[in-house]
Every structure is written in C-alpha cells, then in structure tokens.
Amino acid sequence: xRWGGLAALLVLLALPxxxxxxxxxxxxxxxxYAYLGQxxxxxxxxxGQLSAGxxxxxxxxxYTAAMLSNELGLTPWVGMFAGAALAAVLGGVIGxxxxxFGLRGFYFVLLTVAFAEVGRIAASNIxxxxxxxxxxxxxTGDPRQFQFQDNRAYYYIALALLLLATGVAWAIERRRFGxxxxxxxEDEGAAEALGVDTxxxxxLAMLVSxxxxxxxxxxxxxxxxxxxxNAVFGIPMSVEIILRxxxxxxxxxxxxxxxxxxxxxxxxxxxxxxxxxxxxxxxLIAYGLLLIGVVLFLPEGAYPRLAxxxxxxxxxx
Amino acid sequence: xxxxxxxxxxxxRVINFxxxxxxxWGMYIALLLSRRAGLDPYVGFVISAVALFALGLxxxxxxxxxxxxxxxxxxxxxxxxxxxVLENAALMAFxxxxxxxxxxxxxxxxxxxxxxxxxxxxxxxxxxxLLTLLLWLFLxxxxxxxxxxxxxxxxxxxxxxxxxxxxxYATAFGIGAACVGAAGALVSPLLxxxxxTGLSLSITSFNIVIIGxxxxxxxxxxxxxxxxxxxxxxxxxxxxxxKELVSFSLLILILLFRPAGLFGKRAP
Amino acid sequence: MSLLEARGLSKRFxxxxxxxxxxFALAExxxxxxxxxNGAGKTTAFNLLSGFLRxxxxxVSFRGRPLVGLKPHAICRLGLARTFQLVRPFPRMTALxxxxxxxxxxxxxxxxxxxxxxxxxxxxGLAGKQGVRAAGLTLAERKRLELAxxxxxxxxxxLLDEVMxxxxxxxxxxxxxxxxxxxxxxxxxxxxxHNMRAVMALSHRILVLSFGERIAEGPPAAIANHPKxxxxxxxxxxxxxxxx
Numbered sequence: 156x157r158w159g160g161l162a163a164l165l166v167l168l169a170l171p172x173x174x175x176x177x178x179x180x181x182x183x184x185x186x187x188y189a190y191l192g193q194x195x196x197x198x199x200x201x202x203g204q205l206s207a208g209x210x211x212x213x214x215x216x217x218y219t220a221a222m223l224s225n226e227l228g229l230t231p232w233v234g235m236f237a238g239a240a241l242a243a244v245l246g247g248v249i250g251x252x253x254x255x256f257g258l259r260g261f262y263f264v265l266l267t268v269a270f271a272e273v274g275r276i277a278a279s280n281i282x283x284x285x286x287x288x289x290x291x292x293x294x295t296g297d298p299r300q301f302q303f304q305d306n307r308a309y310y311y312i313a314l315a316l317l318l319l320a321t322g323v324a325w326a327i328e329r330r331r332f333g334x335x336x337x338x339x340x341e342d343e344g345a346a347e348a349l350g351v352d353t354x355x356x357x358x359l360a361m362l363v364s365x366x367x368x369x370x371x372x373x374x375x376x377x378x379x380x381x382x383x384x385n386a387v388f389g390i391p392m393s394v395e396i397i398l399r400x401x402x403x404x405x406x407x408x409x410x411x412x413x414x415x416x417x418x419x420x421x422x423x424x425x426x427x428x429x430x431x432x433x434x435x436x437x438x439l440i441a442y443g444l445l446l447i448g449v450v451l452f453l454p455e456g457a458y459p460r461l462a463x464x465x466x467x468x469x470x471x472x
Numbered sequence: 473x474x475x476x477x478x479x480x481x482x483x484x485r486v487i488n489f490x491x492x493x494x495x496x497w498g499m500y501i502a503l504l505l506s507r508r509a510g511l512d513p514y515v516g517f518v519i520s521a522v523a524l525f526a527l528g529l530x531x532x533x534x535x536x537x538x539x540x541x542x543x544x545x546x547x548x549x550x551x552x553x554x555x556x557v558l559e560n561a562a563l564m565a566f567x568x569x570x571x572x573x574x575x576x577x578x579x580x581x582x583x584x585x586x587x588x589x590x591x592x593x594x595x596x597x598x599x600x601x602l603l604t605l606l607l608w609l610f611l612x613x614x615x616x617x618x619x620x621x622x623x624x625x626x627x628x629x630x631x632x633x634x635x636x637x638x639x640x641y642a643t644a645f646g647i648g649a650a651c652v653g654a655a656g657a658l659v660s661p662l663l664x665x666x667x668x669t670g671l672s673l674s675i676t677s678f679n680i681v682i683i684g685x686x687x688x689x690x691x692x693x694x695x696x697x698x699x700x701x702x703x704x705x706x707x708x709x710x711x712x713x714x715k716e717l718v719s720f721s722l723l724i725l726i727l728l729f730r731p732a733g734l735f736g737k738r739a740p
Numbered sequence: 741m742s743l744l745e746a747r748g749l750s751k752r753f754x755x756x757x758x759x760x761x762x763x764f765a766l767a768e769x770x771x772x773x774x775x776x777x778n779g780a781g782k783t784t785a786f787n788l789l790s791g792f793l794r795x796x797x798x799x800v801s802f803r804g805r806p807l808v809g810l811k812p813h814a815i816c817r818l819g820l821a822r823t824f825q826l827v828r829p830f831p832r833m834t835a836l837x838x839x840x841x842x843x844x845x846x847x848x849x850x851x852x853x854x855x856x857x858x859x860x861x862x863x864x865g866l867a868g869k870q871g872v873r874a875a876g877l878t879l880a881e882r883k884r885l886e887l888a889x890x891x892x893x894x895x896x897x898x899l900l901d902e903v904m905x906x907x908x909x910x911x912x913x914x915x916x917x918x919x920x921x922x923x924x925x926x927x928x929x930x931x932x933x934h935n936m937r938a939v940m941a942l943s944h945r946i947l948v949l950s951f952g953e954r955i956a957e958g959p960p961a962a963i964a965n966h967p968k969x970x971x972x973x974x975x976x977x978x979x980x981x982x983x984x
Contacts, residue, residue, distance in 0.1 A: 203545070205545050205548060205549075207552070252724075252728055256727070256728050258727060258728075260545065260548070261548055262727055264548055265678060265723065265727060266723075266724060266727055269720045269723045269724050269727075270724070272671075272720050273717060273720050273721065273724075276717050276720070277717075329850060330850060331844045331848055331849075331850060331853070334837065334840060334841055334844055334850065334853075335841065335844065337830070337833060337837070337841075338830055338833075338841045341830035341831060341832060341833060342828050342829075342830055344792070344812075344824075344828065345824065345828040345829075345830065345889075346813075346830075346841065347792075347811065347812040347813045347816075348790065348792075348812050348813075348816060348821070348822055348824070348890070349813075349816060349821075349841050349842045349845060349889060349890070349892075349893055350813045350816035350817045350842070350844075350845030350893055351813055351841065351845075352811070352813045352814075353813070354811075390671060394552075394556065401549065437560065437564060439556050439559070439560040439563075440556065440557050440560040440561060440564070442553075442556055443552075443553040443554065443555070443556025443557035443558075443559075443560065444553065444557055445553070446549055446550070446552060446553030446556065447535060447550055447553035447554060447557070449549075450546050450549050450550040450553065451535065451538055451550070454546055
C-alpha cells in the first residue's frame with residue numbers, strides 16, 4: 156500500500172509536464188475539493204459530527220485574506236493564516252455553542268447551515284465586503300501576492316494542500332485523538348463513561364477542520380480572483396465539500412481523495428454537457444441522486460467497499 | 473406547512489430536508505395550473521396537495537423506508553439528496569427567474585373592522601386553519617389517524633397489535649407532503665418564488681417546528697404564527713433582504729436555549 | 741473512610757421520584773450487591789453516581805472527593821468506571837479498538853494502550869476475538885467486551901449494571917467466576933443484578949431498593965430472610981438461597 160501511494164505521488168508530481176492546461180485545471184479542482192473534503196472529514200467523518208455549513212469557513216478564510224490583500228496590501232501568504240485563524244474562531248464558536256448545549260445530529264446540522272446562511276447574507280449585504288456582487292482581486296501575476304501566471308503553480312499548491320490535510324488526518328488517526336474521535340462517532344455516552352472528554356475532543360476536531368477549510372478559502376479566492384457570496388458561502392459549496400468524503404468514504408483517509416477523483420470529473424463533465432444546452436443545475440441533480448444512491452447502497456462510501464474487495468482478492472490463493 | 477413537517481418528524485422521526493423544496497413544487501404546480509388550465513390557486517391547491525401526496529408517498533416507500541433503521545446522519549443526507557434533486561429539477565423545468573401566480577382574489581381587499589385585509593391572505597389563513605382542524609380530526613378521530621399516532625409513540629407496540637406500520641409511515645409522510653403542497657399553492661400568489669426559495673422555506677419550517685415543539689401539532693400551529701409575526705416585524709424594522717437573517721438568528725437562538733420548543737413532546 | 745459514600749441522593753423525573761434519600765457506603769475491597777424490583781431506581785442510582793445524571797439533592801464522595809457536578813469522563817478518570825444495562829459497544833470498531841479506548845484513559849500512547857487492551861481481552865476470555873467488529877459478537881461476548889472496556893480504565897471501583905441479563909446458565913457461571921477474579925485482583929464492585937443466585941454468591945453485602953428507597957441492607961443471608969424484602973421482591977422461593 157505504501158509503495159503504491161509513493162508511486163501515485165510521483166506520478167502526480169510529474170503529470171503537469173504532460174497534461175494540457177484544461178486537464179491541469181481539472182486536477183487542481185480534484186485536489187482542491189479533496190482538500191476541503193479531507194478537512195471536513197476530520198470533524199464530519201472521523202468525529203461523526205455532520206456539518207452542512209462548512210462553506211462558512213471557506214467564505215471567512217477567503218474574504219479575510221482578500222480584504223487584507225486589497226485594503227492593506229498584505230500578502231495572502233500571510234493573510235491565509237489570518238483567514239484560517241478567523242475561520243477557526245468561527246468554528247470554535249459554532250462548535251462550542253453546538254456541543255456545549257448538547258446539539259446532536261440533526262440539530263447540529265441545522266446550526267451549521269444557519270451560520271453559513273448568516274454568513275452568506277452578511278457578505279451579500281455589507282458593502283465593504285463587496286455586497287451582492289462580491290469581491291474582486293486584480294490580477295497581477297505576482298507570486299508574492301499568491302498569484303501565478305502558470306496554471307501549474309496552482310496545481311502544485313493544491314496538491315501540497317491536499318497532502319497537508321491528509322497528513323493531518325493521518326496523524327490524528329494514529330494517535331489517541333483519532334481513537335477518541337472514532338469512539339465519539341460510534342457512541343458519545345459510552346465514550347464519556349470511558350474517560351473521553353467528548354466536548355473537548357469534538358471542539359478540537361472542529362477547530363482543526365475549520366482552520367484547514369479556512370486556508371482553502373484563500374486558495375479559492377486567489378485562484379478564481381473573485382468571491383461571490385452565494386458561491387462561497389452557499390449550500391452548493393457545502394454540498395461539494397461533504398459529497399466527496401461521503402461518496403468516497405467518511406472517516407477514512409483516502410475516502411475524500413477517492414471521492415474527489417470520482418466526482419470532480421463527473422461534475423465537470425455534466426456541467427460542460429448540460430451547460431451547453433442551457434440546462435442549469437443538472438449537475439446538482441446528479442449530485443442529489445448520487446447522495447441518495449450512496450446512502451441507500453453504499454453507506455460507508457466507495458473506499459471501504461473497494462478495500463474489502465481488494466483484500467478478498469489478495470486472500471484468494 | 474409546519475404542520476406537515478411536524479407530522480413527518482413526529483411520526484417517523486425522519487428529518488425532511490426536502491420539505492421546503494416540496495413546497496416550492498407545490499407552488500410551481502399551482503403556477504402550471506393557473507397558466508395552462510386557468511385554475512385559480514385557491515382552488516388548484518387541492519390538486520397540488522394530491523400531487524405532492526403522491527410524491528411524498530413515492531419518496532417514503534421508495535427511499536426513506538429502506539433506511540428507517542439507519543443512523544440519523546444517513547437519513548439527513550438522504551433527504552438532502554432529495555432536496556437537491558427537487559430543487560434542481562424545478563430549476564431545469566422552470567428556470568431560475570422568480571415567479572408569482574396571478575389570482576384575482578389575491579389582489580382584492582376588504583374591510584375587516586378597522587383594517588384593510590388582503591382577501592388572498594385571509595383565504596390562505598382560513599384554509600390553513602381549516603386544514604389544521606381537518607388534520608387534527610383525522611389524527612384523533614379516525615382509525616388511520618390513531619394508527620399513525622400509535623406508530624409514532626411506539627413502533628414496536630403498534631406492530632404487535634397488527635398495525636401495518638409501513639403503510640402508516642407512508643401515509644403520514646404523504647399527508648405531510650400534501651400539506652406542504654397545499655401550503656405552497658395557497659401561498660403562491662403572495663410570495664415571489666424561485667427554485668432556490670426551497671432552502672429558506674425549509675429553514676422556516678424547521679424554525680417553526682422547533683419553536684413550537686417537535687411532535688406537537690398545536691405547537692406547529694402556534695409556532696407558525698409566532699415565526700411569521702417575528703419575520704414580519706423583522707422585515708419592518710430591518711431591510712427586507714435581511715428578513716432571512718431574522719429567521720436564521722431565531723433558529724440559532726432557539727436551538728441553543730430551548731430545543732424542545734414550547735409544546736415539545738419529544739426530547740431531541 | 742469508605743471508598744464510596746452516598747448521602748441523601750434524590751432524583752425526580754417529572755412526577756416520578758426515581759430515587760429518594762438514598763444513603764449508603766461502600767468500603768474498599770467490598771463487593772456490594774444492589775437489588776430491587778424493576779423500576780426501583782437502581783440504574784438511576786448508577787447514573788447519579790457516575791455523573792450521567794445530576795441529583796436534585798444529596799452528595800456522593802469517592803475517596804473523600806465530591807463527585808456531584810463532575811462530568812462522567814472526569815469521574816471515570818478518578819477511578820470509578822461503569823457498564824451499561826443495554827450494552828453499548830462501538831459497533832464498527834474491533835473488540836481490541838473498543839477496549840483500547842478504555843485503556844487510553846491511562847496510557848496515552850496508542851501502542852501501550854493497545855498492548856494493555858490485548859491483555860484485558862485475554863483476562864475476560866475474548867483474546868481470540870480481538871480483530872472482530874463489535875457488531876459481530878454474540879450477546880455474551882458483548883457483555884464481556886463491555887466489562888473489558890471498563891476494566892481497561894483501571895478502576896478502583898466498578899459499577900456493573902446487570903451484566904448477567906440475557907445470559908444462559910453456562911454463560912452466567914462464566915461471568916460469575918470472571919467477576920470473582922476481578923474482585924480478587926483488588927477492584928471494588930457495586931453490582932446491580934436480578935440473578936439472585938449470582939448476587940447472593942458474590943456479594944459481601946446487599947442493598948435493597950424499592951420505589952427509589954432503601955428498604956434493607958445487610959449480608960446475603962439476612963437479606964434473603966428479611967420480611968420486607970421478601971414481600972417486595974424476592975418471593976418465598978428464594979428464602980434459604982443464601983450461603984449459610
């Protein structure tokens with residue numbers, strides 16, 4: 156498994172040399188959404204706290220870095236950490252409010268959605284943040300301002316982010332933190348009885364997750380050069396984020412990555428195909444159907460199924 | 473609208489994220505009826521209700537029933553998927569532009585004591601009250617209604633005494649959807665709507681149900697009144713675009729301080 | 741000083757007084773049995789002791805430390821562990837991982853915790869099932885798993901809630917011996933049980949609850965013959981079951 160991973164990594168590193176610009180873009184999107192999915196995975200998959208409002212952190216992270224750059228000329232390389240920190244603060248607030256008051260399952264989901272929507276409405280209505288039209292970033296192509304002429308630079312950054320998030324998830328998995336999160340996901344009450352401070356660990360997971368997601372917001376802002384409140388804070392973004400880990404396997408390391416490799420090309424394809432004939436929203440229907448399908452037939456996600464199938468094949472003499 | 477959601481949640485403990493989007497379909501059906509058949513929404517709502525009853529039944533039988541025993545997260549995700557499909561199907565079918573249904577009734581007003589009242593709103597209110605009463609009668613006075621309540625209280629017990637729990641669940645879901653379809657049609661002349669409205673309607677429904685108390689019909693009704701008053705006040709004092717902000721903030725507050733609601737019978 | 745001391749514990753749920761003015765003490769090394777008809781308030785008492793419920797009145801002290809107001813995880817770390825009446829394994833995790841969660845309370849390093857967990861599983865006789873998902877275990881095995889998990893937290897006092905419910909006679913016998921061994925290793929035990937023979941055989945002392953109140957307390961022989969207890973609960977057939 157390790158050698159396979161290493162080989163895959165080397166291939167990914169070498170790819171941009173041979174791929175067309177469009178293909179590179181697809182990979183950027185694959186990596187980026189896998190990154191966001193992995194960040195979500197920490198609190199949504201491992202800890203089992205379903206959040207349908209992670210877009211809020213993308214928004215906070217992105218807008219903060221963009222504002223700092225536009226208004227104060229602060230390089231996004233620094234601004235992204237400010238954005239991530241603020242996102243983490245929001246995450247902490249949501250987490251604390253939710254967990255301290257014992258909101259589980261459905262109620263917690265609702266809370267996260269509510270916050271994301273509040274963020275969206277706020278961003279749409281506050282003129283300083285660009286209002287409904289959003290924020291724009293002037294293109295300078297200056298690497299020190301996190302802007303690159305070459306698509307391939309973004310490719311490597313997105314890949315690096317993905318590796319970062321996966322690394323964090325891997326580190327968590329191996330330590331006590333990971334075992335405790337799994338216990339919380341399975342049965343919070345039983346976990347408490349075994350000495351697990353569930354509030355503390357859920358909060359911690361939330362902080363890590365929102366911080367990483369916030370970092371992603373900056374990438375988003377400086378890759379697309381614009382921030383639209385509906386796109387950044389809206390439900391479709393939250394759906395994109397959670398879909399990959401859920402389809403690929405929530406609570407597994409490779410789940411979000413596998414999910415992204417499956418979904419992103421599919422999304423692009425359907426957007427391209429349907430967009431041409433003016434059928435708006437078709438790819439979202441596909442997403443909805445996929446979600447339904449996964450819940451009904453593949454609740455653990457693609458990766459665990461795959462892993463079991465592969466293990467069975469290896470076991471056969 | 474909220475009554476429908478209460479029914480679905482109270483009976484089956486299934487969280488219906490697609491509620492708002494079902495309502496939007498109710499609205500679109502009314503629109504179609506109005507445009508194609510010249511049917512006034514205040515009559516057409518019956519058809520909306522029936523159509524959505526069928527949809528609700530289909531969704532329940534085909535999808536929800538399969539995962540009745542699954543962890544809650546799965547149910548939430550399922551309904552989220554349904555919501556996505558419904559919302560974007562509406563988008564594909566009707567386009568993103570806001571619509572409004574025209575009805576001669578809606579435009580006229582009458583004097584009611586010292587105030588001008590929209591006939592449209594009056595009719596809507598009247599029908600809503602009527603439907604709630606009918607629902608109450610159904611739940612408390614008919615056999616099927618009692619079966620639904622029994623299944624809500626104690627699914628195994630109900631099974632034991634011979635209730636076809638699956639049929640009961642399906643019916644309850646269907647009725648909930650029908651309520652919402654009717655609500656959509658009734659409200660369609662009053663509110664501009666587009667596919668994206670689904671989400672805010674869902675949130676409003678949840679607000680109402682949570683405030684009024686999950687599982688309580690009376691709670692849903694009272695909750696509905698409270699929330700609409702709050703939202704209207706919000707619209708008056710704040711910019712109209714911030715009206716949604718009021719409902720979300722309300723939701724957050726309620727979630728934090730009183731998740732059981734005013735009349736809540738079930739702990740969350 | 742007793743290991744565990746409860747004073748005047750009371751808890752009301754709406755119209756029902758589940759536990760009323762309950763006081764008792766448990767000495768270090770003792771095995772105390774808690775019996776009573778269904779609904780007598782036994783599990784509620786457990787919940788009050790382990791921090792899952794907050795008492796309306798009364799106090800609990802463990803080695804002199806007050807427990808009321810502490811969260812369950814803190815109480816566990818102080819050395820008071822509990823099992824649940826309806827077992828709550830972590831279904832998708834293996835038996836080893838289940839017990840490991842308990843062991844992590846005392847051994848922060850996952851490798852050390854895993855080793856400790858394996859040892860505990862061995863002790864309860866589940867060594868061969870380490871890699872099996874909890875959802876795939878039989879009820880008897882799950883009961884032992886629940887016990888192992890609590891044991892892994894290295895408690896001074898173990899609260900066992902009907903660990904023998906649902907077991908056949910052979911499984912019950914195994915469990916009785918297991919509990920005896922655990923006790924012999926130095927863990928004090930507070931045991932809720934309906935299985936009279938087991939309780940009488942194991943306990944040094946027995947506490948009887950009925951409608952939330954203590955109606956009797958004493959060695960098994962005395963309890964078996966106590967008129968109030970017989971009236972409330974035991975029934976004539978159990979007179980004379982206790983070891984002489």
